[in-house]
Amino acid sequence: MKTKNKLNKMSSIDYAFQNYNEYSSPALTVMMRMSNAFQEALSKARTLDSSTITIADYGSSECLNSMLFIKHALTPFRETSQQPILIYHNDLPTNSWSKAFKTILEHQDSYINLPNVYFSSVGRTFFEQILPDNSVTIGISSISFHFLSEDLSAPDHVLASSSNDLEFKEKAAKFAHDDLINLLELRYKELVDHGTLILQFAGETMDFGQYLQDANERLYEKGIVTEEEKTSLSAASYGRTTEEVQRALDQEREKFRVLYFNKEKVPMFTGKSEKHIEIFTGMSKMVVGFQLQKTIKRTEEERNEILKQYVDEMKDLFEAKDQQLFTDLYIVALEKISRDK
Numbered sequence: 001m002k003t004k005n006k007l008n009k010m011s012s013i014d015y016a017f018q019n020y021n022e023y024s025s026p027a028l029t030v031m032m033r034m035s036n037a038f039q040e041a042l043s044k045a046r047t048l049d050s051s052t053i054t055i056a057d058y059g060s061s062e063c064l065n066s067m068l069f070i071k072h073a074l075t076p077f078r079e080t081s082q083q084p085i086l087i088y089h090n091d092l093p094t095n096s097w098s099k100a101f102k103t104i105l106e107h108q109d110s111y112i113n114l115p116n117v118y119f120s121s122v123g124r125t126f127f128e129q130i131l132p133d134n135s136v137t138i139g140i141s142s143i144s145f146h147f148l149s150e151d152l153s154a155p156d157h158v159l160a161s162s163s164n165d166l167e168f169k170e171k172a173a174k175f176a177h178d179d180l181i182n183l184l185e186l187r188y189k190e191l192v193d194h195g196t197l198i199l200q201f202a203g204e205t206m207d208f209g210q211y212l213q214d215a216n217e218r219l220y221e222k223g224i225v226t227e228e229e230k231t232s233l234s235a236a237s238y239g240r241t242t243e244e245v246q247r248a249l250d251q252e253r254e255k256f257r258v259l260y261f262n263k264e265k266v267p268m269f270t271g272k273s274e275k276h277i278e279i280f281t282g283m284s285k286m287v288v289g290f291q292l293q294k295t296i297k298r299t300e301e302e303r304n305e306i307l308k309q310y311v312d313e314m315k316d317l318f319e320a321k322d323q324q325l326f327t328d329l330y331i332v333a334l335e336k337i338s339r340d341k
């Protein structure tokens with residue numbers, strides 16, 4: 001058993017974004033950054049034994065972005081190959097799956113309009129094995145693997161990775177390392193030999209987390225939330241440093257060959273517009289609203305009022321910073337090393 005004592009933890013098993021598709025356009029731009037790595041993985045997939053190319057998409061949410069990304073990638077592939085494609089979308093059991101299915105089946109730009117493409121869903125945490133051994137040709141995950149298996153609330157910051165409490169920080173770093181190793185080991189089992197795993201996840205700069213931190217302090221100073229409510233709020237994710245990611249990859253070097261490794265500070269919005277403010281506000285309401293259900297034990301009406309104040313503060317911060325929302329993003333592409341090499 002892992003030792004994760006002395007950390008203020010909460011289960012994130014009930015985590016699910018509501019209305020994700022409505023506010024997910026910045027995440028689509030980010031997801032498209034995995035296109036080159038995905039095209040290379042598809043080319044390699046042709047040379048592997050299995051006739052069906054199985055794609056697993058970890059942390060798909062309501063599937064709009066995954067569907068558009070995969071459609072974009074499969075369209076040129078379909079001009080030269082009719083290999084069957086089976087796509088598994090994965091997210092938590094609480095995800096809006098009916099909305100995801102409706103999106104895939106009814107969207108005019110869906111991959112389902114391409115021949116010989118099938119899909120299914122797996123509503124189960126990706127911290128467990130979710131598909132059989134040696135069954136996945138290409139695994140992808142966009143903006144999801146920085147979520148931890150449990151929310152860690154630092155005494156001084158909503159982002160566990162930004163805490164200045166040295167004792168907490170050390171334990172959180174170990175927790176995040178164990179989680180990443182677990183994710184890699186599970187995906188290793190699921191991948192076919194020489195299959196590709198393409199991951200995009202956040203690093204230590206997460207402006208969204210910092211805005212939430214600043215809003216949290218302001219609401220506490222105004223007497224709107226108590227000290228306990230302020231301290232227990234968590235952004236539910238951990239921004240790993242390059243050294244932390246590399247240490248995990250190093251530990252897994254017998255299992256994965258690194259095909260590509262890149263980290264960039266990416267603006268989630270470019271240019272100022274009313275639409276960006278609307279999207280940022282919607283994202284804030286969605287993410288913070290969910291977290292407040294865990295930390296604000298008051299009437300629903302009071303909680304909704306407090307949520308409104310968080311969102312207003314975050315919107316002010318976003319506007320004051322010229323509508324910037326920078327996030328460190330890693331793209332890591334890995335090839336499974338076959339057991340018999």
Ligand SMILES: C[S@@+](CC[C@H](N)C(=O)[O-])C[C@H]1O[C@@H](n2cnc3c(N)ncnc32)[C@H](O)[C@@H]1O
Nearest residue numbers: 027059060061065091092125126142143144147
């Ligand atoms: C920011 S969204 C990314 C959605 C989509 N991949 C995209 O790029 O637009 C992160 C998703 O990860 C999911 N997630 C977080 N922890 C998870 C877990 N343990 N198992 C499965 N999905 C998880 C969340 O529910 C959420 O839908």
